[in-house]
Amino acid sequence: MRAVFGLVLIVGVALAGFAVFMVKDFLGQQAKMAAAQAKQVETVPTKTIYVAKRQLKYGEELTQADVRQVAWPAAALPEGVYTEKEQLFPAGDARPRYVLRLMEPSEAIMEVKITKPGEDAGLTxxxxxxxxxxxxxxxxxxxxxxxxxxxxxxxxxxxxxxxxxxxxxxxxxxxxxxxxxxxxxxxxxxxxxxxxxxxxxxxxxxxxxxxxxxxxxxxxxxxxxxxxxxxxxxxxxxxxxxxxxxxxxxxEAPQIQEAREHPEEEICTIRTRRGSDVVETQIACN
Incomplete structure (x- = not known):
């Protein structure tokens, strides 16, 4: 009986060890797959460009406080975007730039949407x-x-x-x-x-x-x-x-000067209709 019990114990330990090994191998494969997927996402090439930080309306002056940098997929990069600060706000050039088109938050700043330094956006x-x-x-x-x-x-x-x-x-x-x-x-x-x-x-x-x-x-x-x-x-x-x-x-003409010095007395009247006749009666002027 002792031999049988020992044999069963040895078989049980072996099975438990095998189960632990299989679980460990499975978890290892899952970790490798997750790392591979993360690595695959990171390999998408991006480029840093400037976008609008808030809604920008036509005629507004564009300042450094109105833009921010974001990573943009290089394969979908719009034409005429700004990747460097010196391109958007040249050093030593204080001339303002103005918005030519309405831009929503996080919309790419492009050459066709803003004026050149010193140009204006019209009367506004x-x-x-x-x-x-x-x-x-x-x-x-x-x-x-x-x-x-x-x-x-x-x-x-x-x-x-x-x-x-x-x-x-x-x-x-x-x-x-x-x-x-x-x-x-x-x-x-x-x-x-x-x-x-x-x-x-x-x-x-x-x-x-x-x-x-x-x-x-x-x-x-x-x-x-x-x-x-x-x-x-x-x-x-x-x-x-x-x-x-x-x-x-x-x-000044004499008659006009005399008229201004001696204005005519104002006469006020009211008209009252009596049958087919109209009677005009003088009243005091207010």
Whole structure:
């Protein structure tokens, strides 16, 4: 019996050892497969590029705080991306770059989506906070013979007839309504690279909303003329208003002066209908 028991014990130990060996071998194979799979994923070639950190809108200035670096599969690399900081923000060049297309977060920064250093994205990048672009119609005389350039400053004069004034005594009036407003475009050109005089049809100025309303009213009720301001001229023009009589140095007409000194007595009446008749009765004027 002891021999049989010993034989069974030896067989049991052998089977247990074999089971342990099989489990260890299985676990080893699983570890090798996992390592092989991880190694296979790491072998996909990537390249570091710059992407948008947040949503970037058209006309915004692109800064270093708006971009970040990510690893991008080299096989799917878009054309015109930026892989080096010096390419996107050249050292020693403080000129800004602007966004030309809407970009979502983590979207690749590409050459076609931003301007070159120093270029602008159009009128929106030229307008300061709170300012609006307003177009003024001009011709060869009112537009300073075509010598206006984007970036120049002009004074705006209005010429017209004020309703309710005596036309025989006053005529048209010319008044300075805006001073030193900035030009942001001449016709469809917003860059200051015009090398010769160009007779424009419209000029676009940067003004606040209140000035927009004033210029719109002036343009619809009279004629606007522009006066170019010098680059180094920091003086502010005083209030100017000229009519025909002050221009020619004429005295006021005697009958008009007498009428102003001795105004006619105002008479107020009411009309009352009585049958087919209308009776007019004088009353006290309020």
């Amino acid at each position: 990048s030229r307008l300061e906070k709170g300012m609006r672009a307003f177009a003024i119609k001009v011709d060869v005389s009112s537009g300073v013979s075509g010598f206006l350039r984007p970036g120049d400053r002009v004074d705006v004069y209005w010429t017209g007839r004020v309703e309710g004034f005596d036309r025989n005594s006053n005529g048209d009036v010319t008044k300075l309504i805006e001073t030193g407003i900035k030009l942001v475009a001449v016709d469809q050109t917003s860059g200051g690279t015009i090398s010769e005089a160009v007779v424009a049809r419209t000029i676009t100025v940067a003004v606040n909303p209140q000035q927009v309303a004033a210029l719109a009213q002036a343009q619809s009720t009279g004629r606007l003329s522009l006066s170019l301001v010098g680059n180094h001229d920091d003086t502010v023009a005083e209030a100017i208003e000229v009519d025909q009589r002050s221009l020619l140095g004429l005295a």
